[in-house]
Amino acid sequence: MTLTDSRSPWPACHRGAASVMRRGAAGAMFCALVLATGCASSSPETSPVSQPPSAVQSPSTSATPSASAAPSPGIRALAVDYLAIARPANRRLDVEFDGFGDHSRDDLAIADADLRAEAATELHFDRQLSRIPFPVAIAFLAWEIIRANQGRIALTRREARSTSIAELRSFAKRHQAANAAVEDKVRAIRKALGLPPPSTS
Secondary structure, X not given: OOOOXXXXXXXXXXXXXXXXXXXXXXXXXXXXXXXXXXXXXXXXXXXXXXXXXXXXXXXXXXXXOOOOOOOOHHHHHHHHHHHHHHHHXXXXXXXXXXXXXXXXXXXXXXXXXXHHHHHHHHHHHHHHHHOOOOOHHHHHHHHHHHHHHHHHHHHHHHHOOOOOHHHHHOOHHHHHHHHHHHHHHHHHHHHHOOOOOOOOO
């Protein structure tokens, strides 16, 4: 399943990218942005955000846009920033996921390299996301995406150390769970930014 999103609520000059990154192990593509089992145990060097925004313990429903309210100009600008980092990440991941799907059947070395490339793309996205100056409630949602994605990155790196095709395939269900966790977080931030949900899931 792919993550690209062809829809945009604004004119073409504001159209950016799709939802964050999703991947499915053993050839199944994942959808959504980007990225949770074991996420709390991510290593410090991989995580661009180790703590949630200090001013909030959980996002306030009153602080995020309602589904019926039109996004403010400030929120629209932040949504454009978000989409601008998601689209190139999705394009790279689509290539890497396709490669992994092909190589995981019969070429362990290249499949492992595909996984390492995926992890690098996901980490780059996290770092970019952490730099967008969201208001506190939306910043919390971004932090949750990053935290969940760090779990997926750690899982991907373990998978990339597989020494057999059978071991590689043993990660499939765990990756599906990690993907689903990130997809849920991506839907939440897209809603808060006034964006449509991912076009596929």
